[in-house]
Amino acid sequence: MHGHSYATISATISKLARNTVRRHTLKSTATVLMAGICLGVSACATTPVPEEVCSAEWISARTDKAMAEFGRDVRPMMRTFRRAGRVAEGGNVLGAFQSLQLVNAVTKMLGKIQDSQALKDVQTLGATCNDPDLLGESFTNFMRDQGASDQVIDMIDTVRGLIPSDGKV
Numbered sequence: 001m002h003g004h005s006y007a008t009i010s011a012t013i014s015k016l017a018r019n020t021v022r023r024h025t026l027k028s029t030a031t032v033l034m035a036g037i038c039l040g041v042s043a044c045a046t047t048p049v050p051e052e053v054c055s056a057e058w059i060s061a062r063t064d065k066a067m068a069e070f071g072r073d074v075r076p077m078m079r080t081f082r083r084a085g086r087v088a089e090g091g092n093v094l095g096a097f098q099s100l101q102l103v104n105a106v107t108k109m110l111g112k113i114q115d116s117q118a119l120k121d122v123q124t125l126g127a128t129c130n131d132p133d134l135l136g137e138s139f140t141n142f143m144r145d146q147g148a149s150d151q152v153i154d155m156i157d158t159v160r161g162l163i164p165s166d167g168k169v
Helices: 006-045 056-073 077-087 096-115 115-126 134-145 149-160
Strands: none
Touching: 056 077, 056 115, 056 134, 077 096, 077 149, 096 115, 115 134, 134 149
C-alpha cells in the first residue's frame, strides 16, 4: 500500500471517524439550540392578550371548536350515556350489563377529560379571561347538547370534582 502500514491507515481512519462524529454532534447541537430559540420567540409572539381574546364572540368560537373536537373523541361514550339516560327517563332500572357499560364509559370519559388538549385549551382560555367556570359550563352544555341526562352529567361532575386540579389521583 505505497509504504503505509496497516496500523497507520487504521489510525487515520479512526481519527477521521472521530472528527466526523464530533462535527455531526456539534451541528446537531446547534440545530437543536436554534430550533429551541425559534420556538421560544414564536411562543412569546403568540401569547394572548386578554383584552383582544376575551370578547364573548371570540370565547364562544373557541369553546365551540374545542368542544366539537372533544365530541369526536368521546362519541362512543356519549352513545352509552344517551342509552342509559333513556332507560332512566323511562323509569326503569339499569341492568347489570348496562350498569357495567355506564361505569366503563364514565371511566373512559374521565380519562379523556384529563388528556384532552381541547379541554386544556378551554381551561387556558378561562384562566386568560378570568372565567374559572368556563370549562365546567362548556362541558355541561356539551353533555346536554349530546343528549346526556342530568343524572349522568351530575355523576360525571361529582367524580370530576374528586380529581385534584393537577389530575393526579
